[in-house]
Amino acid sequence: MIRPGKIVCVGRNYLEHAKELGNEVPKEPLLFLKPPSSVIGMNDTIVLPPQSKQVEYEGEIGIRIGRKIFHASEDEVRAAISGICAVNDITARDLQKTDGQWTRAKGFDTFCAVGPVGTPPADLDSLTVVTRVNGAERQRGVASDMAFRIPMLLAYITTIMTLEPGDLIATGTPAGVGRLSPGDVVEVEVDGLSVISNAVVAG
Numbered sequence: 001m002i003r004p005g006k007i008v009c010v011g012r013n014y015l016e017h018a019k020e021l022g023n024e025v026p027k028e029p030l031l032f033l034k035p036p037s038s039v040i041g042m043n044d045t046i047v048l049p050p051q052s053k054q055v056e057y058e059g060e061i062g063i064r065i066g067r068k069i070f071h072a073s074e075d076e077v078r079a080a081i082s083g084i085c086a087v088n089d090i091t092a093r094d095l096q097k098t099d100g101q102w103t104r105a106k107g108f109d110t111f112c113a114v115g116p117v118g119t120p121p122a123d124l125d126s127l128t129v130v131t132r133v134n135g136a137e138r139q140r141g142v143a144s145d146m147a148f149r150i151p152m153l154l155a156y157i158t159t160i161m162t163l164e165p166g167d168l169i170a171t172g173t174p175a176g177v178g179r180l181s182p183g184d185v186v187e188v189e190v191d192g193l194s195v196i197s198n199a200v201v202a203g
């Protein structure tokens with residue numbers, strides 16, 4: 001895949017996931033960035049860094065941007081989406097809790113697994129994301145359950161920064177996050193449109 005210029009992520013965008021970590025859904029979208037250097041593709045390995053004792057998967061619906069947008073309306077946003085991809089926003093949960101912000105917890109090399117890009121459906125709210133670890137389902141979320149739905153989310157981001165072709169938006173993870181161990185194989189799928197599968201190794 002083409003490495004995105006930036007990866008904009010959304011925290012606590014599903015009520016049940018916010019609750020499972022003892023948080024509330026924020027009043028406005030909670031944004032953070034992952035570095036492009038964290039991206040891996042199909043069958044690349046996720047490396048657990050020695051600094052963390054609790055690395056977790058977060059299966060998410062990813063949006064690829066196909067044209068430059070700034071201060072875009074929801075209709076302009078829809079027209080600018082070039083594709084949908086499965087994303088695993090891998091997170092060092094212990095470091096996320098101890099650090100004031102999430103650059104370290106979310107930014108290690110191999111911490112952003114991105115699947116191939118599929119064609120966006122007419123109804124973005126119908127998109128479903130499923131995460132499996134060693135074949136067992138751990139997460140299932142539908143975009144209509146998001147606190148901030150995809151067109152609103154992207155329009156909101158463009159009130160802050162220009163989105164450019166190749167940029168990737170990770171739209172938040174549903175409930176069911178959990179720990180990864182060496183030897184695990186973790187798979188994130190969006191509706192058969194995009195699947196990303198990666199084995200986990202100790203760093």
Ligand code: ZN
Pocket residue numbers: 009010011058060089170172173
């Ligand atoms: Zn996430």
